[in-house]
Amino acid sequence: MNFHFAFLRLRVFVVKVFFTLHFSFFIFHFPKFLPTFANNINTHSMVTKIIEKAINEQILKEEHSSRIYLSMASWAQVNGFQGAAEWLYAQTDEERMHELKLIHYLNDRGGNALLDDLEKPAGKFKSLLDVFQQVLKHEEYISASINEIYALSIKQNDYSTGNFLQWYITEQIEEESTVRAILDQIRLTGEEKGGLFHMDKELAALAAKKRTSQLAAATTNAGI
Ligand code: OFO
DSSP states (O other): OOHHHHHHHHHHHHHHHHHHHHHHHHHHHHHHHHHHHHHHHHHHTSOOHHHHHHHHHHHHHHHHHHHHHHHHHHHHHHTTOHHHHHHHHHHHHHHHHHHHHHHHHHHHTTOOOOOOOOOOOOOOOSOHHHHHHHHHHHHHHHHHHHHHHHHHHHHTTOHHHHHHHHHHHHHHHHHHHHHHHHHHHHHHHOSSHHHHHHHHHHHHHHHHHHHHHHHHHHHHTTTO
8 A cells, every 4th residue: 555545545534533523513412402492483483381371371361351241241231230231241342352362462473372261250249339349350450460471571581572561551551440430430429229320321421432442443453
């Protein structure tokens, strides 16, 4: 074997060893890169599993809100409070719109919106005052829940979800304030027949206003 041939074989051997070592290093360390790839995907486009779970829970709460108000509306209707029934029926539809908005958002962000079992809502109430006291209590609970998901989205660096939830935060301020005003009026007019009659008329007017703004929102958000 001449010297040149031996030198060539040595070079081929060195190149082979070099590539074999690099390939083995990549295969050995590849699993460590996977979480990095996954994290990048979660941070930049898809919701994390934690946010997906939180939004799915909120979807259930909005659907439950819709049922609670539907049950209250039915009670109001059979107990002669036509205006209150109209307001509560309109509120039922609004809660369903809140639910739909969340479903579309979650699916658009690569999550999977899932429905779950619902609790049975209460069907009997002591008075109109009792109904609206329960509405306020429920809205306060929903506001706290929205705020919790907002805080979670910031913790998860999910600013898109935080931005999306801003709409719900503003909506909750409005919902609570409307119900507080209704409660103040019920207390002011009193729970005597004349006062309740007047209040029911007020609620019918508020329901008509709510329906008009729902129609406007449905026209603007026709794509949701
Ligand atoms: Fe969805 O705002 Fe009431 O519950």
